[in-house]
Amino acid sequence: MSSRERIFATLYEAVAEPVAMTHTRPRLDDDLIALFEHNAQATAATLDHVADEAGLPDALANYLASTNQTDVGIAVAPGIADLFPALHSAPIQPDATHPGAEVSVTGCIAAVAETGSVLMASGPTHPTTLNFLPETHVVIIRTNQVVAHLEDAWVMIETMPRALNLITGPSRTADIEQTLQLGAHGPRRLHAIVVAG
Amino acid sequence: MKFSPREFRSQADAALNDRTLQQALVRARSGFVNKRAKAVAALPEFEVLRAEASAIRVDALNRLPDLLEQFEAGVLAAGGQVHWATDAAEARRIVVGIAQQREACRVAKGKTMVGEEIGINPALEAAGINVVETDLGEYIIQLAQEPPSHIVAPAVHKTREQVAELFAQHHRRDERLAALSGIPELVDEARRVLRETFLSADLGITGGNFLVADSGSVVLVTNEGNGDLSATLPKTHIVIAGIEKVVPTMTEATTLLRVLARSATGQPLTTYTSVFTGARRATDETGPEEFHVVLVDNGRSAMLASELRDMLRCIRCGACMNHCPVYGAIGGHAYGWVYPGPMGQVLTPWLLGPERAPDLAHACTLNGHCAQVCPVGIPLPDLIRAMRVREHESHVNTFAERWVFQQWTWWAKRPALYGWALRAKARWLHRLARPGSALRRLPVWSAWFRGRDLPTPQGRTLRDLMREKLRGAR
Incomplete structure (x- = not known):
């Protein structure tokens, strides 16, 4: 008998009836965009707004200047490269010899008001490394991508990609003396630029 | 230690x-x-969600074999592989086997409690494979050669000075390290050293918080991002998980996520909640070429029947x-x-x-x-x-403990006698010590009093007091 068969033989002996279940979602404020922004800021993410896509390159440049990130390597996700025509679009290569980019700019599948999170799906238009390797991650969110609950974000996914990354604020650790410190292994800064539309 | x-x-x-x-x-x-x-x-709904979370777990355990079969089919359909381990030794053999087959030299490891349970690090090291813990807390205790002291914060017992000393001792880059004492500098130092590990590792090992049956996905939560780097950069990703971790769909996983981080660290959600489904797709530029899930029984199926x-x-x-x-x-x-x-x-x-x-x-x-x-x-x-x-x-x-319990059982089965004896004992103890003080020793009971004291009984038993109170109420 294989290990699998042995395990299942014991498990089948302990089977019991399914349990009737309800599913509750937390009640949320009506203004989802305001709620998203409030919750995202509570996780130490920063925010900016632009009226339309044409304003994105300037908003990015202003943010980088205001955080003293000038003369840095920027990688733009292929999926939104046309929004930043002046910037090159290259995934950050997971290679120690590659200088890598300090800043990544990506889109998202959805932004979740409940938790202030952004949802990323891996794929050719959005390599996963962009979410984790840079020092700063800039996320472009359209107001119509803001959903209420986590469940509303999952339904935006048609077929499961290799990796879904639900990101709630910049990387952090409290492993030394329970003291919160941003930028453990992932980005030190998470900046969201919200575009109307 | x-x-x-x-x-x-x-x-x-x-x-x-x-x-x-x-x-x-x-x-x-x-x-x-x-x-x-x-x-x-x-979160006003917390208690409702807690009740629903309990029901989700009970339901999943009640139909565990069905959900596990579904999960296995989902992983296979997404290009992953599933391995079943009846005990810790088999789980170690499977993981070391994959590592050797892939000729792995270095493992970037995310935090996995079941990995600790099966003792995966010593097994990989015995096979000549370098294992680096990448969760900061786990990394600290790996340097200190200690086991974790908390499942969420493994190095919660260490002070910043102790961490600085460990880094100075093990990183040995330059003089500067000895002077590191601020928490931000220590976190930066670990980030720099472990980034090299992520980039050079050929195998990533993580745990899994939930296994989602209908899609064959593994849900992993971290705050640092180390789990994601371990699961993304190396050519092979191995998930080690207990067989009990499965839930039917993302909907149930979502309810559990809502109570998990709040109960653990007080966060509404951890920074990273990731859902891994299979290996890198043909069109993907990043991600592991191989995705393995090692499902560990190690006494769980027997516990389910107990x-x-x-x-x-x-x-x-x-x-x-x-x-x-x-x-x-x-x-x-x-x-x-x-x-x-x-x-x-x-x-x-x-x-x-x-x-x-x-x-x-x-x-x-x-x-x-x-x-x-x-x-x-x-x-x-x-x-x-x-x-x-x-x-x-x-x-x-011990024999003494068993003897005491046997004696106690004899008295407890005779309520009237028990009440009388208790009253006599309470009066005796009351007379033995000054009121308001505590007894520190009694003959024969020296073992019990080591590390304990006994507040002096007031002279009357709970039964007496209750009887009096009931009489008064009438």
Whole structure:
């Protein structure tokens, strides 16, 4: 008998009836965009707004200047490269010899008001490394991508990609003396630029 | 430093006398308890969600084989592989086998409690493979060659000075390191060193918080991002998970996520919640070429058929230990193995055998705080009591203990006699000590009084007082 068969033989002996279940979602404020922004800021993410896509390159440049990130390597996700025509679009290569980019700019599948999170799906238009390797991650969110609950974000996914990354604020650790410190292994800064539309 | 559940008494003694540890424990206790309380107060639906989370776990355990079969089919359909391990040795063989087949030299490891349970690090190292823990807390204790003392914050017992010393000793880059003492500098130093590990590792090993049956996905939560780098950069990703971790769909996983981080660290959600489904797709530029899930039984299926079944609901948040007065006094190392606190008092004797952890089930005041905060409603005091019964039946407790319980049973079965004897004893003890003070010794009971005292009885028993009160009420 294989290990699998042995395990299942014991498990089948302990089977019991399914349990009737309800599913509750937390009640949320009506203004989802305001709620998203409030919750995202509570996780130490920063925010900016632009009226339309044409304003994105300037908003990015202003943010980088205001955080003293000038003369840095920027990688733009292929999926939104046309929004930043002046910037090159290259995934950050997971290679120690590659200088890598300090800043990544990506889109998202959805932004979740409940938790202030952004949802990323891996794929050719959005390599996963962009979410984790840079020092700063800039996320472009359209107001119509803001959903209420986590469940509303999952339904935006048609077929499961290799990796879904639900990101709630910049990387952090409290492993030394329970003291919160941003930028453990992932980005030190998470900046969201919200575009109307 | 070696710890063993068999040495619980001496380890607990040592912990109580360790001043640095006591400071760390005080800080940790208030931190975790306050953060959870705040998060729970901010979510009016928390108790409803907690009840639903309990039902989700009970339901999943009730139909575990069906859900596991579904999960397995999902992983295979997404280009992954599933391995079944009946015990720790088989799980180690499987993981080391994959590593050798892929000719892996270096492993970037995310935090996995089941990995600690099966002892995967020593097995990989024995095969000549370099294993680097990438969760900051786990990395610190790996350098210190210590086991974790908390399942969420493994290095909660270490001070910043101790961490600085460890880094200076092991990184040995330059003089500058010796002077590192600020927490930001220490975190930066670990980030720099571990980034090299991520980039050079050829195998990533992580745990899994939930297994989603209908899509064959593994849900992993972290705050640092180390789990994601371990799962993304190396050519091969191995997930090690207990067979009990499966839930039907993302909907159930979502309810569990809502209670998990709030119970663990007081966050509404951890920074990274990732859902891994299979290996890199043909069009993907990043991600592992191979995706393996090693499902570990190691006593779980037998536990499911036992009176301790409810323990398998556990989602490893650590709330039970954060709220346990015994854990708060002695910390995690005293428990001697991977799982400390109330959950460990059930899991450790079960997984290792009661004879290897004879004292754990007794390190409990049955105050019930753990059950009140458990996000999936595990009746921990009942299970700890059941474990005591089990130990009594398997004769692991001492002859003296058994004799005392036998005597007590004889009296307890005779209520009138019991009441009379108790009254006599209360009066005797009352006369023996000054009122308001505490008894520190009694003949024959020297073992019991080591580390305890007995508040002087007021001279009357609870039964007397109740009788009086009822008479007054009438």
